[in-house]
Amino acid sequence: MDLKISYSSKGIENEDVEGLIVFLPEKSDTRAAGLSDLPENLKKIINTAVREEVFNGKTGSSQRLITGSAKPSQLLLIGVGKKEELNPEIIRRAAGGAGKALACSKLKSIGVMLSNVLSTSSSKECGQWISEGLQLGAYEFKSYKSSENNSPKNLKVRILDKDALSSAKAVKLGALRAVSANLARTLGNTPANDMNPGKLAEEAKNLCKTEGLKYKVIEEKEMKKLGMGMLLGVSQGSITPAKLIFMEYRHPEAKDTLAVVGKGVTFDSGGISLKPGKSMDEMKFDMCGSAAVLGAMNAVAKIKPKLNVIGVVPATENLPGGNAQRPGDIVTAYNGKKVEILNTDAEGRLILGDALSYTIEKYNPVAVVDLATLTGACVVALGHHATGALSNHSGFMERIRQAGEKSGDRVWELPNFPEYGELLKGKYGDLQNIGGPAGGTITGGKFLQHFVGDTPWVHLDIAGTAWNVKYVDYHPANGATGVGVRLLIDLISEWRPLN
Template identity: 40%
Template sequence: MIRGSIRAGFDKGEVDAVAYVVSKETLEKAKALGRASAEAIGLGDFRAGLEETAMLYEPGTKPSRVILSGVGGASDWPDLVERLRVGVGAAVREARKRKGIKKLGVIVLEELVEKAAAEAGKSTDWVIEQLMVAADMANYAYALKGKGDAPHVLAEIGVEPGTEAALQNALGIAEGVRVARDIGNAPPAMMNPERLEAYAREIAEKLGLGITVLHRGELENLGMGGILAVGQGSEVEPRLIILEYNGGGDTVAVVGKAVTFDAGGLDLKPPQAMLEMKYDKCGGAAAIGTVVAAARLKLPYRVVALVPAVENLPSGKSYKPLDVIKMYNGLTVEVGNTDAEGRLILADALAYAAEKYKPKFMVDFATLTGAAVVALGNHAAALFSNNEELLRSVEKASRLAGEPAWPMPLWPVYEKQLESKVADTNNVGGRPAGAITAAKFLEKFVGDTPWAHLDIAGTAWVQEKGPWKPYYPGGATGWGVRTVIELLRK
């Protein structure tokens, strides 16, 4: 993949363009940047609107290319940190339109950084770090072109104000997000369960992480009927990939759904619905990316990622509607729909994580239900939890990270929709409240462990209606990595 770098600060004599991130409140100050800037602002051609950019040329200055990037005002979006991320991301995307720009300097007024820090209750270093991560995310590209032009990626982005501490944190978080996006964007044949295991092993060797992979024999011995059933229609064996960073302290488990391609099984999806199903592994991608970022930041936790990896394909060996599966925790599940497979593989992994690792809490990521997209669109993940304190902590962390999650109910009344006449539970509860009944199903497998479930079906990749943020150029977003890192650092 094409890679650029981020750095703290820059020399104006060494960059090809300078971008100034401007709010409506600081618009007048931007007139001092030069004649072209003053004229564009004076004529109303640049008003510092959210995501608005202007490419200008200031004669006699070095560099002569100047990008103005707006962050709007509080009425556009109340979260200044997020508006600054958007402004930085928009500036990077504007620069990427011109192949003559290899190196970009980004300047954010210190007063905006200080105000954002005060509003978020964080340090200015934290704000700077967030802006650096946004710059790196906007500079991301995934391409496998053998001919023709590859996407233009900036070789270097310098951010001012910048500090070494902010840069080191930003590099760690950005790497975790990139890993998640690379896994999510990879074509199904290049990132099937076998190749995902190989990639996880490369990461473990590179970062000195622990790795265990449970294959068919171990899964059978452990009674992981959910993972085995979903994966049995494919020629590629299912597996449970466990990646571990041990920074000491409490154990935290992150569980991610990795259906590397989801055709729906025997309840086959229509062809158009399959075109985005390489992204059904984005939950597992986020879990792996979280461990990478935690290791890079040397967080004082033991962070364990459990990633059940399968292909859900139709064949003569596929599991069938009305089959009854026995899960790792002993519950029997009637299969109401083979396309509700993610909850089956997650259930085994959650139950195993709770029993084996006894974590302080668990978080799972899953592109689980279309119902979550219907409810919240592509701008927020659906958040469920069996623990009020954890629910509020994840909600706050998601907002700070720029990955908003909206709390949804887990009331006992929804349990009735999952009733089965032949098994302990059904894997589906009908169309009404589909995201909630999926979460209620998962809740049966976590025991007393505090647990949060993030249904990222609407946010894991850039779909028709969003996410709208300019630091998502397209494809997988890596949604969830920044939230859990923020949760662990609170």
């Protein structure tokens, strides 16, 4: 469902909406929740529900109530838990639960009450958290459903802020952040027969054309001239050519350039080192790093930060065709290193390596961050609620960590000790593309470090957070999460020179 979210400084009595969302803390009536401006009939209904324990306000709780009036005809009470524990992520998740309820609703318009309980700081950002959560929660991927339910496809949402607790700018920004993450979700959810490297390049080209960004793509013929043996090696098992995609945002006053690189394996069978059949259908999600880059660039074009941003996507399929790369092959990377291929299913680091070294040489960024569904080992280590991170620069890593905390795309830094690099030394070449079963997420990141030189760099392994994440109310029950988009938006929006 598409929510048309807008801001209003009026009260509910001056708005023509069919329903009203009210956020309530645990065991709080309308007075305790800062909702004294509600019409008396609505306060009575809510207070009765609280008093009779129809609704308790605990985190994750919700209750739909009929008002007996024409407008609003329904109330949707959403619990936000204990007042003293409220924070932006709790509010965002509560709004996500409300968004999921709206996706099943037949209402065409709804108001959302802001209250001083929700304004946990003086920054007036609560409108952003709510609009972001609502839009994320209402997301549905129905492009391939032959029959639709009777719910309206569009719903008008008015954020009601009579007490000026937030702003129209905050509400608009929250919606943009969510729409950009939802773009990444849709790219990730699209099946591989409709989202191959060529289709992904078309999506990037169309985005750049619409938003006024510069677009460039390197085709396989040029890759061969440039010596991108790692990217070409992964691609050679597929009849669909690889693409190296660039999206450029430039600001006339910017002094710094940030590069954002996303793994774009549109389907990963494992190649000759074939994956097990179970859940192989989910390997369409192996391009979620690239989807995050497109989602972030969509937002960057509209936010217009004073920072040059280069979005980079190495896009390919990893298939076991007759010409596929073999275990034991040795390829030459763009930066000249000789790499032994011990396992063709460790392909993401290969395509990222060529993309990283070329991007750094060509664009000279002050920092680079890559996002990749790189290792199953990251899921074992961290589960589905933290993205793994590896870095060569503590200051840049801290920026990423802070952006993750603020956005809800949380990250956890892993050790980058030099001893892990010893596991990647090749027998016959400079490097081998796997380091054995121990510390797989770290050695995957250490491999990439060979292609960034001294440039400040953070690697984000999103294998556990990119799809099918449970217990987060603004994420869909199944499918891509859009992880990384909101983190990148926060990182870019608040950019300042690195020390």
